[in-house]
Amino acid sequence: MKVVSLVPSITEALFDLGLTEKEVVGRTKFCIHPKEKVKNVAIIGGTKNINIDKIKALQPDLILANKEENIKEQVEALMDDFKVIVTNVETIEDNYYLLKHLGKTFHKEDKAQLFNLKIYDVLNQAKISSTIKAAYLIWKNPYMTIGSDTFIHKILAEIGFENIFKDKTRYPEIETADLAEAEVIMLSSEPFPFKEKHIEELKEFYPDKKIMIVDGEAFSWYGTHIAKCEDYFKALISDFKHKFH
Known part of the structure; x- marks a missing residue:
């Protein structure tokens, strides 16, 4: 085929x-x-x-x-x-059925099931002990974030972050001032390629907040990708365990 x-x-x-x-x-x-x-x-x-x-x-x-x-x-x-x-694909359940469907279509059911089990395993292991309020930015000029009907939101929630824009949908534009409530500001590596200098720009407004670049693929690539992000999520979580409490 x-x-x-x-x-x-x-x-x-x-x-x-x-x-x-x-x-x-x-x-x-x-x-x-x-x-x-x-x-x-x-x-x-x-x-x-x-x-x-x-x-x-x-x-x-x-x-x-x-x-x-x-x-x-x-x-x-x-x-x-x-x-x-x-x-x-908006939820982890949607992703489960996507892989199941692809497995069926291409006669790779067993492999699809292994990936599904691995994804649940990776997300189950990556859990922060207490909920941390997060803002996740995907774009600059204007700043854009994620609402609750996105796959990224579901991954954040799954590993213990509370999206401060969860009352919004899709990818709303926001101002720097809207980030005040966040305990951590995550700058995604894609679609906008956030870099260290963008952390510095936000530090001028929020010198005391944790502001970090995160791997956009780990949060937004549905399919099989999360199954390969075990080490990434573990490192991310341990970063919060050490620096945050």
Whole structure:
């Protein structure tokens, strides 16, 4: 079966489940994992600007898209000619069913189940002892954060952080002043590439707060990725155990 994936984390999951470059024939330029395998797969544009002609030339049997990451009109245009599965992952349960569904589609049920068990295991082990109020920023100019109907929010909650913007939805714009309640401000490494200098900028307003860069992939890449973040989450949690109390 020839597959085109329009979603970076799903591309990674397909290879993790054991598909090869012979089966995954197209990907976006943001599909960067696993590096040594995706380099042999044709690029069909970005997640938001899909090159439909390139996809047609690949003649895939199946296209995997995502409600949030891809543009509705572009996905609908592909549906005229191809079988398209549109995924929507907002919770850890959604992610469980995504992997189950991929496992079934590609006859990799056992592998999908192992990844699902590992993800639950990783998230169960990564728990802070007391709830810490957190703000998680994904963008700058303007600052943007995450509401409660996002996958990132669910991961934060799962490991013991209380999102101070949980009364909001999707990805609201906020001001620096809105961060006052947060005990920790997390600056995600993606989609905006926050760096040390951005920590310094916020320190001018909040010299006493813990402000840190976090791995955006660990929090936002659904699919199989979290199963590989055990060490990352352990280190993150231990950082809070030591510095926070």
